[in-house]
Amino acid sequence: MDGGDAPAAGGGKVACAAWIRRREDKSAAAPARVFAAYGRAGAAGSPAALEVLGFDAKECSLSPSPLARAVIGDGGAGDAPRGIAVHPAGDELVCATAKGCRLFKLIFDEFTVRIIPRDAPLLESVGPQKCLAFSTDGAKFAIGGEDGHLRIFHWPSIKVLLDEPKAHKSFRDMDISLDSEFLVSTSIDGSARIWKIDEGAPLVNLTRSSDEKIECCRFSRDGMKPFLFCTVAKGPKVVTVVWNISDWERIGYKRLLGKPISTLSVSLDGKYLALGSHDGDFCAVDVKKMEVSHWSKKVHLGSPVTSIEFCPSERVVISTSHQWGAELTKLNVPADWKEWQVWLVLLALFLASAVLFYVFFERSDTFWNFPMGRHQPAKPWNVLKESPPVPEDQTPW
Template structure:
């Protein structure tokens, strides 16, 4: 993956909804190497083979200097826009997808180009907001695509560590290199609350739940040599519980788009996938990056596959060893099978049951004589006793 154009410094998935189908691509930010300049690339993804195309479908050069090397990538939920962070600021690209081709077209964005080195980039789930957190602790939140400023706080933190936006786009959580964490009310453009912690705790990585049913906030908290994953309630920002999952210092944290899994990367190159419902490790990849800290992990939008990156070894594509999800056609097939089984059982019971409608049709029925029940006069001898019935 990293040969030729330099190591992959950052990566992200691109999701394109086309008619009833969803196409998935990967965006790579490559550092320059030799004659190859720093660039952004778009690669195709094959879900059957769990692989990326060997050659990029599109490539855009970021510059010739070392300061033009990519540091982070964020893709708009629609798949139409891509933002790449460098040491100078952020570069904006328009993504144009045709039947067999992809184009990366640079776009001018004065509000982003001169903001300096950014540590965190995040689009809201609805695509209406975009936030960046700088190495200098400066927080900026924009309305997308107008780029109107919703919040501009130069001293939000000492320096940004991590950041995420809630599923309903109402809150933003940010953590600092000094161990503090803060919740922001996006629409009002103000800080809401500081997450509570003891003097010897450091809140490091953070992400909101994504299943839409359980409004939680997940954070990794370090206390000495121990690191645990803590769950906060969004309703009152109180701690609900915690669990030690990876068992070692954690470098990155992310959540799948459907909210069913968390991914935690370590400083020694390991990462694991955690079943959120049970809060248990479902997949473990040891030495995925051979001792180099995992700098980012991102779940594929449609498959149980992740892209993980590290500064030393670049990008790694991993298929998670977790139970397969039910496909839509499988659900319909089960419902059809249940309907047919119910129809067959109904027919069997009908044929073998003493139904009222299966009573004998002859005139000599085993029941009590009709004349006794109705006290009707006797039937003349020359008249058929069954006349008049049906």
């Protein structure tokens, strides 16, 4: 683990965090550089600020000092960060505060990073927001407020696609589907609603019994199985329920963390879910088996886990809490196959096939090893119990 409150990184605890994946040539095949964004609350002599830190995959650690730092707003209490959403391209991020949302441009050079504030009037005066989310393709951006107001924007034009002041009593959680077609949102009263983004209208309310509360929500990300995962509380018991997004019917459920859940997250490749508890524990769940693969206890001792973010390149997560700030944790799960490992296995199979073919050629009684011409042995007619054929008359005319 790696704490997020080192003095060298600036004053104030880390209130929110997110990963930044940056591809230099915008190609999916190009290697990505990974950074972390920290939103720090203000402290004595240090205003609220946004920081970008480098990530060392080999050491599983963040740089002790930020690569870049920018003060949020005028540094007052109302500018303390509450959440961060990073654009999938890695060149922009939105930071939520008590006043509204601030937009920042990220410029990466070979050895330096710059954070440049940008004007976004439609975002700056929206008030305190509970949820922020970019779509996977980066073309949509959605925010859900403490006042229950839902706004969906086209990006980067920031044109309003949906503006619903009474979407919920107050937002609890929110996510956008992998294909950017649907948005799911949950309320503090336990209700959950599916929205059709392009139509800018609600589609369906998820069914629940009178004593159930739907809390956290995430869409699947593997691209093969379009599911919706939600945590559902029924008294002291909490289960993770799976919905089929073709008909919005429940498929099944499983009790995973075994305690009240404060946050839910899914890895970019869709292989793992992460569930954080109200007492500071979190676990990682193998989606294919729906079994717990990693458990971290007392990471944020006695404090609710407010967010968990999966690293885009490694099996590492950043988790945050109001009391303890940010913690970096390497997941104890099976290692993923790297691209070079796959090619190495294919090469080994090819070489093994070539060796087997050579052995077969040298040692087997195949057609090309038969003696030819006058050296061919006579056929065993005695075994076939037939008379040998009479040779044709070779006398010339």
